[in-house]
Amino acid sequence: MAFWSRVSQKLRRMLSRPASADLTRYEELLPRIGELEPELEKLSDAELTERAAAVRETERTDTELLIEVCALGREAARRALGERAFDVQLLGTMGLLTGHVVQMATGEGKTLAGALAAAGYALQGKRVHVISVNDYLARRDAEWMRPVYDLLGVSVGWVEPALTAEERRAAYHREVCYGAVSEIGFDVLRDRLVTSVEDLTQPEPEVAIVDEADSVLVDEARVPLVMAGSVDAGVADQEVANIVRRLRVGLHYETDPDGRNAWLTPAGASVVEKALGGIDLYAEEGSDRLAAVNAALHAHALLTRDVDYLVRDGKVQLINASRGRVAELQRWPDGLQAAVEAKEQLPPSDHGEILDSITVQALIARYPQVAGMTGTAVAVAEQLREFYELEVAVIPPNTPMIREDLPHRVYATPRHKLRAIVEEIRKVHETGRPILVGTQDVAESEELAEKLRKAGLSCVVLNARNDAEEAAVIAGAGAYGAITVSTQMAGRGTDIRLGGADGADAERVAELGGLHVIGTARYPSSRLDDQLRGRAGRQGDPGSSVFFASLGDELVLAHAPDVPEGIPSDEDTGEITDAAAHRQINHAQRVAEGVDLEIHRNTWRYTRLIEHQRAELLRFRDEVLRTDAGATLLQEAVPDRYSELSESLDAETLRRVCREIVLFHLDQLWADHLAFLTEVRETIHLRALAKETPLDEFHRTAIPAFRKIRDELEKRSAKTLVEAEITDEGIDLARAGVRRPTSTWTYLVQDNPFDSDAEQALKKVRSMLRKKRS
Structure with a gap:
């Protein structure tokens, strides 16, 4: 039995x-x-x-x-x-x-x-x-x-x-x-x-x-995760920013449906070239200005203030999209960072070079x-x-979950949806139940808060602007009559107690139905939807959740824009009850999840080789750091100079000098290698057009380049040891040209550095070429 x-x-x-x-x-x-x-x-x-x-x-x-x-x-x-x-x-x-x-x-x-x-x-x-x-x-x-x-x-x-x-x-x-x-x-x-x-x-x-x-x-x-080091003061191209600011989408430039790329139309290129004094952007002499124009266009067309970044204390602060928080000490790569700063008319930050990176x-x-x-x-x-x-x-729950997850409500436009959300909040608030509203970004959280204030509803906003107040806001979110509007900051790791921080009104709030969670749109992942829902109904508490969506939401426009025609909506409210609309939004979310999975896979396909090379280099670096390997290398490379120095310096000082020289050049060569691989990545689809797959071509280029590092390290290190002025105090690194960065920060690189769309386009081109040959 x-x-x-x-x-x-x-x-x-x-x-x-x-x-x-x-x-x-x-x-x-x-x-x-x-x-x-x-x-x-x-x-x-x-x-x-x-x-x-x-x-x-x-x-x-x-x-x-x-x-x-x-x-x-x-x-x-x-x-x-x-x-x-x-x-x-x-x-x-x-x-x-x-x-x-x-x-x-x-x-x-x-x-x-x-x-x-x-x-x-x-x-x-x-x-x-x-x-x-x-x-x-x-x-x-x-x-x-x-x-x-x-x-x-x-x-x-x-x-x-x-x-x-x-x-x-x-x-x-x-x-x-x-x-x-x-x-x-x-x-x-x-x-x-x-x-x-x-x-x-x-x-x-x-x-x-x-x-x-x-x-x-x-x-x-x-x-x-990318570490960068300060090299020199940055330069912002304010002239280009002012020109791009006047361009109009659809006429002067276009963007792709995913909002990842923007490009000039022939009309736009003509306007920009004329404004820059009649130069040819696409000639060799115009390449620098073209790079600045492309960065400015990306900043203007694809990055939105209070969505992708904040301007606070006179600086651009990036927002981590998956957390809804400010990304501390994080920047975009230099050209784009400078372009955003020029867009916002802020002084440029330091120019930097990538020192190293690591994937999660x-x-x-x-x-x-x-x-x-x-x-x-x-x-x-x-x-x-x-x-x-x-x-x-x-793990099964300790107490059965009794939260009521209400059917999604779909509207024809974001405007109809917003009106319905305000009405939902007003109706539930009248009962005294606490409400948590999960928004997509800072801008939306503040727009909704303003709408609620105009409707006479007082709320607390939690987003990247006031992240320091997070604990206090979350503690009060379950209090009787509370309305909390938050970005994804309240979606993970937070535990909202009914009745507020001290739980004094817990029974009263529970009798009313507990915390009511409202999602203002479906997230790009069903897991994020579930995380927001999960703020209600903890430990067997009562609660409810409902998501609002529209066919004009960014999720739908980016991942399932071909909405079937003839879907009816209510003339007054704009609400859609037709199952086709729900299927469309579910489809958009599945496509978004698929895109993210492919980005993860694609990133790992390419970075696997880089990680293997990095591991090999780090083993040698650790040997230099912990042993006399640096001194041994230079003693073999330039025995006369090493012997000369050993007579005037004590053994420990000489070993330290050799170690610092070798480590500096090793780190610099690795940074140069990463920069080279970045360039290869950006052009790999063109390189591979008539040859192998982009990944094979990447490997074919990256492996020989890495093998050259050891020989180049020996040459550069020997040259520094021979030419540098070395005293009993050691080596003056700055005077010897061995200057390490004065500060470091992190770069937020684009979501998919190896764009699978480009690979798909490449496959289509190859297919066309094969058909022509046959």
């Missing part, structure tokens, strides 16, 4: 939760964990810490370790936070400790489950990075869970942009360190530029627990052990398996 019960249970799991790992093994351990509870409750805090320390000392089987860690973690959380971990949270902890991505619904306690798993790894002697989507969540969770870690005798820290190098080093050397994926990634890149072992901030990576794993591992993976996929691949947690993993289970070899484990 028990056998058939287990078979039935597995069959139900397979049917209802595709791509889910079997939890039976962990479920069978729960009674044994519970049996330890009375015993641990009798221990003093000091004895509990000692018992946790004993885990470090003893060899245990995997099963015994899971039981002990979960029992200790549950007791530590009960004492430190007043929260006894539910069985489902312990299932999540065990899933993380065995290397799964666990899917847990909103409000089910992922943060605690992640902390207990991190502590479990730490008690095994492993250093853990808990990787989050943003700095706010990293700091919040580290501070929130610190009392639990303290009771278990585990040290914890976090990294954020404001920390000094020394503070970062201290945080990374704690047993558990929380940090945003970008912050940890950029620290990896900074460590690749140091010239002394003492300047390294990160120890060797061991375990990564990825919070909001689908966002970090899938959404963020499309855009590499390569960043995660550094960790021998990886696990993750999110509320929406099943939807990307295949991608997690394909790119990271991770399996999903779906």
